[in-house]
Amino acid sequence: GTSMATPHVAGVAALVWSYFPNCSNKHIREALIRTAEDRGDSGCDNKYGYGIVNAKAAHAYLHNNGCTFDVGPAVGGCQQWVSGTLPPTSSPTPFEECPANKKHFKLALTTDQYPAETTWKVSRRTEQIISGSGYAAFTEYTVNECIANDACDFMIQDSYGDGICCGYGNGSYEVWVDGVSRRTGGKFQSSETVDLCPPTTAPTPPPTSPPTDAPTSAPTSAPTPTPDQPTASPTPGQPTASPTLSPTASPTLSPTASPTLSPTASPTAAPTLIVGETGRTLLSTTIDVQNAQNVATINFRNEYTNPVVVAFINTRNGGQSVSARIRALTSSSCELFMQEPDNQGHAAEWVSYIVVESGRYILEGDIVVEAGIASTTIIHRQGQGFNGHPVQFQGAFSSTPAVLHSLVTHNNNDFMASMITNVGTSGFNVAMEAAGSGKNSASEGVGWIAFSPKTGSTSSTSFVIGIGKDGTNDGVTDSPHVIDLIGNFNGTPDVVVSVYNPRGADGSWARGAGISTMNTQTVYAEEDQVGDTERTHTDEFFAWAAFTAETDLVATA
Known part of the structure; x- marks a missing residue:
């Protein structure tokens, strides 16, 4: 133990x-x-x-x-934990009130891992009033200053161009003017500006009488009573100069003549159909380590009917071979865990996942996606050729899609990975991947999600979806495949990668190679170390999909 x-x-x-x-x-x-x-x-x-x-x-x-x-x-x-409580902190020194010709500027800044890149300034027209730089990493700072009332421009800058959140720490900032928060942020690229001056208030126009629902046939003035019409007696205490007409003399509209508004509801925007989501979680070790937080229950943000989940280990904090896997998949949750071929423990790793409802959809950004789960009894082993159960898409893709895949069952209660081969525009073959581990399973479910390759953004997310190889070996003892994400994200995205149309007969699966940031995801073709300890591997095709962290995938068709 x-x-x-x-x-x-x-x-x-x-x-x-x-x-x-x-x-x-x-x-x-x-x-x-x-x-x-x-x-x-x-x-x-x-x-x-x-x-x-x-x-x-x-x-x-x-x-x-x-x-x-x-x-x-x-x-x-x-x-070793003597006190058991945090020491009391001293009360903050109150900030003195600013004079009438100045306003109170407050900045709360939390730095990331590279604080030397972070600077900020407050300007009055072209004149710099105050500024800040030279901070320590992962530290909170508070600035209180009285500045001129017409000092309107706050700018925070990052010299590397990746902001202060979230690739290298959860940096953030918030600015206040006279106690009112003007902006909270951290996810930007080279710079971000905040207006410190309130907008000029425009004169308020006189209110316009709202339209009424009265019919246009209603009279615009009361009819003049004829001489023989009696008038009502004045009410005691009321002015006698304002006689009222007899109720019978006042023309009224027939009840059927009063048109009512149509019961049709006011027009609203088209309903949003969420068919998937992305996320990332930290797993502390493998499922084979007892009494540890080794299985993460992922509670989906949305409810589904037949969801499909695929996962990928983004980081490489432990050097041993390991793969991500899903089980206990329901309409609202799943269990996500890691497992090594030798059934040992593992260092904590970050794991990204993508959930998509079974079926075929067009997402915002004109991304075609299709998802499903295929059961297979076929196992690929080291040295064998590639075979599998055929799966046909509901509709053909215009070009070869990026197909991501993971096991979504744990029937063998042991290590196993998934494999996708012979991918084309109309379908592919699916199987299990044992590599040289010697593991067995009677049957497992393979979850798969196929995306049309595309890079772009919508009002709610950015995305990079692709397939490719780099012409060099991709094993752990070789150079990793590098997926370029530069310029697409303001923080570390949720990224899932899979081996695609495998070529190396030893068998492999995709695994993070050590870099997982807003700009780059590196990948190895991971082999087991049970039957064969060498870890070089031929150049493989990879498929990948990266989305802004915690994206809801919205279907337009």
């Missing part, structure tokens, strides 16, 4: 520390302790220590609290 837990916790610590390099090792240790999931006896005990390490919770803790909390002395065992 200890021999497995120790490298696992060390790997999680290294992962968390990579996001907060300015923290000390004591801060990382304390964050892991304070966010561990308690098991066994309440609090620290000799069997579970402080509990099960949770990389995602530790990351969130340091993001929210920084590295300024008291970590206490470096002692071991259950004594």
